[in-house]
Amino acid sequence: MHKIKGSFRDPSGFLFQEKGILYRNINNSYKKDYNKALFSGLLKALWNEKLLIKHSEEEKERNHNIYKIIKPEFIPFISYPYEWCFSQLKDAALLTLQIQKKALSYEMTLKDASAFNIQFKKGNPILIDTLSFEEYEEGTPWVAYKQFCQHFLAPLALMCYHDLRLNQMSRTSIDGIPLEIASSLLPRKTLLNFSLFTHIHLHAKTQSFYSDKQTSSVSRRKLSKSSLIAFIENLEKAILSLKLREIKTEWCNYYSDTNYSNDSFSQKKKLVENFLVRTNNIKTVWDLGGNTGLFSRIASNKNIATISFDIDPIAIEKSYILTKKQKETNILPLVLDLTNPSPSLGWAHSERDSLEKRSNADLIMALALIHHLAISNNLPFENIAEYFSKLGKYLIIEFIPKSDSNTKKLFATRKDVFPKYNKQDFKKSFSKFYNIIKEENIKNSERILYLMKKI
């Protein structure tokens, strides 16, 4: 049994892995709440609406502290809120509130509202923590309100009113963005928005007022259930009111601004498709620098579980909206700066895994990416090859020579200090980690597409 190190916050149970299968222990202390959630019909209602991950109860040997062992359905890839675009975080927030309202109708409540408890499965957000419910006591406020504001409302408001990249603050603040920081960063006009004025600005002020006050006197003050529901609905309105303005980024019109002909573009798509066919038994593809997911969808349309990573939050936003519109189940668009990928985070670096630790790809795609890594980020080919080889077994990579107009743009304001940026050195460096299986020129361009297999 291998206990998942990050599963320590909630005393109701913990996650462990055995022979590669993930299980969840339910401690005796959680017995009453688990049975209430199960026998009241709450779990079934949430399963029917695909809001909560399903599980089966396992007959396994257990010690006297353990009430039950359950096996949750498999989530192929665990992503984190700082890797989500605006709409992914917004959908996760709305899901949390929907579940809280549903739980209240079964006389239960969510005892936490962590964005890390939400994952994307077959294109939709889903709650993965079955032990998040506890019996609702009439009169008690929502214990997870602060966490909800820090994990969802604050980053969404900052993304909406300040800058989309501020979602990255969730990386440094693992338990959500502190509200006093959010309040100080948000523009003054948000004081006129009733929801943001109350849930962020006034909320932050109340927190700071009470930060050094003695609170031993117990109040008899209660919050009625109808008021609590009105409160949750008000939070829901606050989240729904946050909408992205039209923002133009460097990459959002990428495919309409390509420097090669329609013929070359079609041929490139065909080549990628052929390479995918050549590599048998590919189950997962990671498309690095996938932009709005045009090439990622070649893989996902072949029933391959595909993650489309890109640095541009708008490109990922567009891709996610398309995923929802087309009800796609095999593609997960995620925001990622490959030059600074998600690290291991939290207590003892073990609460959230780095990108590398989560790598499960059979094939990596890196199309029109190499010049950005090697020239814009000064990365030697060998470093790129080494890192890619840690992420997946096969590699489809496009080499873009210095003579290409897009590469020339990168030299517009800087000196060419890359004498080794050429096809020969590219092949030599990658051959240290890969066998080159196929090499194809993209017609009417100077670009070359390679299929490689890890040595």
Added chain:
Amino acid sequence: MKLSLQTLIQNIMSALSCALLFVYLLLIAHDAQAYLDPGTGSFIFQLLLGGALGGIIAIKLKFKQFKNFFSSKLPKKENKTRTNPKTNTEHAQN
């Protein structure tokens, strides 16, 4: 115009309720039993805002009942435009 007046009344009511509850709750705190720290300020703020929002909904409901009560007592005005009996039947069937 009618709508904006209603919104204005709502805003005034919510601001007043918030102010009153805020003053009240600044004097009294509440302990919570949970594995997650709800944060004292957050906890109190929720009581404040939740109470105000719940109050507004209750007042709105009472106002609606009050309005319905009087409108049922007043003689009904004749409709200037005749309703289509066929449409009414269709609605009834639905």
